[in-house]
Amino acid sequence: MNIEELNHPVLIRQWLSEIKTELNPIHQEIDNIVEINQGKLLKAYQREKISSHHLQGSDGYGYDDEGREALGRVYAHALGSEAAIVRPQFVSGTHAITAALFGNLRPGDEIIYASGNPYDTMKEVLGLVGHSPGNFREYHIHTRILPLTAEGKVNLEKLWEMVNSKTKWIVLQRSCGYDERPSIPIRELKRQIDYIKNHWPHIYVFIDNCYGEFVEEKEPGNVGADLLAGSLIKNPGGGLAKTGGYIAGNKELVEAAASRLSAPGIGMDAGATGGFLDNAFQGFFLAPMVVGEAVKGAQFTAALLQKAGFQTNPKPFTPRTDLIQSVTFQDRDQMIAFCQSIQKHSPVNAHAVPIPGPLPGYEGDVIMAAGTFVQGASIELSADGPVKPPYIAYIQGGLSFVHVKLAVTYALDEMLSI
Numbered sequence: 001m002n003i004e005e006l007n008h009p010v011l012i013r014q015w016l017s018e019i020k021t022e023l024n025p026i027h028q029e030i031d032n033i034v035e036i037n038q039g040k041l042l043k044a045y046q047r048e049k050i051s052s053h054h055l056q057g058s059d060g061y062g063y064d065d066e067g068r069e070a071l072g073r074v075y076a077h078a079l080g081s082e083a084a085i086v087r088p089q090f091v092s093g094t095h096a097i098t099a100a101l102f103g104n105l106r107p108g109d110e111i112i113y114a115s116g117n118p119y120d121t122m123k124e125v126l127g128l129v130g131h132s133p134g135n136f137r138e139y140h141i142h143t144r145i146l147p148l149t150a151e152g153k154v155n156l157e158k159l160w161e162m163v164n165s166k167t168k169w170i171v172l173q174r175s176c177g178y179d180e181r182p183s184i185p186i187r188e189l190k191r192q193i194d195y196i197k198n199h200w201p202h203i204y205v206f207i208d209n210c211y212g213e214f215v216e217e218k219e220p221g222n223v224g225a226d227l228l229a230g231s232l233i234k235n236p237g238g239g240l241a242k243t244g245g246y247i248a249g250n251k252e253l254v255e256a257a258a259s260r261l262s263a264p265g266i267g268m269d270a271g272a273t274g275g276f277l278d279n280a281f282q283g284f285f286l287a288p289m290v291v292g293e294a295v296k297g298a299q300f301t302a303a304l305l306q307k308a309g310f311q312t313n314p315k316p317f318t319p320r321t322d323l324i325q326s327v328t329f330q331d332r333d334q335m336i337a338f339c340q341s342i343q344k345h346s347p348v349n350a351h352a353v354p355i356p357g358p359l360p361g362y363e364g365d366v367i368m369a370a371g372t373f374v375q376g377a378s379i380e381l382s383a384d385g386p387v388k389p390p391y392i393a394y395i396q397g398g399l400s401f402v403h404v405k406l407a408v409t410y411a412l413d414e415m416l417s418i
Ligand SMILES: *Cc1c(COP(=O)(O)O)cnc(C)c1O
Pocket: 092, 093, 094, 095, 119, 121, 173, 174, 175, 176, 177, 208, 210, 211, 231
């Protein structure tokens, strides 16, 4: 970057030189996690004897697709689960989570969302907002939300007041999503899962793992989660997967979910993979590194914007469990200018100017800057958020740390000029 070309070269040079050394220790910690997760994947690929023919894909019914089945086993090993289903037929993370829950719930059952408000798109699925046909409410599956503590933590003691004989599943959403609460690190998830299992061994625990994969050394499956799900255009696709989602967990629960993805009787045994498998295998193998780059980018974003006087969440130099970095801007214009500038410094559609507008599944006007190779892929650098007070933008992803560094630096420089 030629700092002299910036509008504020003196300030920015000063900030960049300060955070360069300040970031070193946390970047080293990130490198350690990348190495552990890369080693885990290497073992999983060797153990499953992944071969060229596994990358080919199938058509039609997709019977006997050995690559598809091997990909499921590789995911299961990496996520600490017994089984997994990884498919291009999952439209998104929301779809995978929906299939996982729907497949394992029956009319009259109750779900407790123990991590507070569900992610916006899930509210629609559960029937907490809107009247989308086929939502959980229509099937008499009732959701209750356990309010968080004042610190935004899961209020385990208060679970006693909610659990009843109909409670079948407790859901924990690892990443904060668009909420201001802290995300839930694996060691806390473990404590929460242990608590639930100690008191109510018959209740299943589901983890919405979106944005969490490979940010830490362990995954929810390693600490007792019964079932988890996520999106392949976030962390586990490594930027290469073009679409898809996964569900991982206990075998019979994954199979019940598969009945919802396809049909009862077909379950996991069919589903053509087309051209999906080569990108899915290669992307999953690269995912620990790409996630590491994105986390380094998030640490950089927090450090630089904090220097410039903005409030960031999480704070720089703190350990992460997901990719989400939020920054609170002072007003609407600043937030829009920053997001537009991120778009301008993206590899694809850089000339497009994002403006706030409504988005299906989300409440209110949202601005979305995403100059990505894969539409909506939030493992690639994107900046978005509801354009309303307190003007918080969520900045996540980045296929390379250096791209995040460049884009965020230019965006700050341009925003400082408005
Ligand atoms: C992204 C995300 C989802 C699912 O979103 P999709 O856009 O449907 O993939 C669900 N929960 C959380 C916490 C997420 O971050």
